[in-house]
Amino acid sequence: LAKTTQPISMDSYEGQEVNITCSHNNIATNDYITWYQQFPSQGPRFIIQGYKTKVTNEVASLFIPADRKSSTLSLPRVSLSDTAVYYCLVGDVGQPDKLIFGTGTRLQVFP
């Protein structure tokens, strides 16, 4: 059963870069790695997705090493509004349609 592992929490200050790493040793071969952001009492929302190497959009960057056993979400210059829980999501190696969320990383940004 695929499982993702992330740090439980992280603290940062406004303007700093934050890197959150997710471990997914049993990722399915064809699966993509997707990151979501969740604010309290709201459903998660999509941030970024990638398969290998590096992906960048207007919100974040995603770094994936060649072995794909981990990925790192990078948030440049965070603000108070980035305070949220961040999840990485992969498919199960045996059942790729069974999507596995980790426990998430609670990011707290301070002024």
Added chain:
Amino acid sequence: EAQVTQNPRYLITVTGKKLTVTCSQNMNHEYMSWYRQDPGLGLRQIYYSMNVEVTDKGDVPEGYKVSRKEKRNFPLILESPSPNQTSLYFCASSRTQNRGANEKLFFGSGTQLSVL
């Protein structure tokens, strides 16, 4: 507006009283799924559906039922709710069941269920 709609937003019930939480999406998505969220446990998948009449168990299916008679609807049924099913529930959908690029999940706003 493209969205996933869950109802009700809040629900308080008593042990053993059957209930249904509805989920509907207007994006013609094939894949739909239910999650529950509990403090310290993150999001855990209850059931998922790859298409109409196709459903499968997630990580925590015990005590729940689902059906997918129509593409847009994926109700979650608790035949005999118990207090340990008190949780925040989310429905989600995505375009297809193929785990490839751009297959991102769209989530509903959640249903906070309390079973007394």
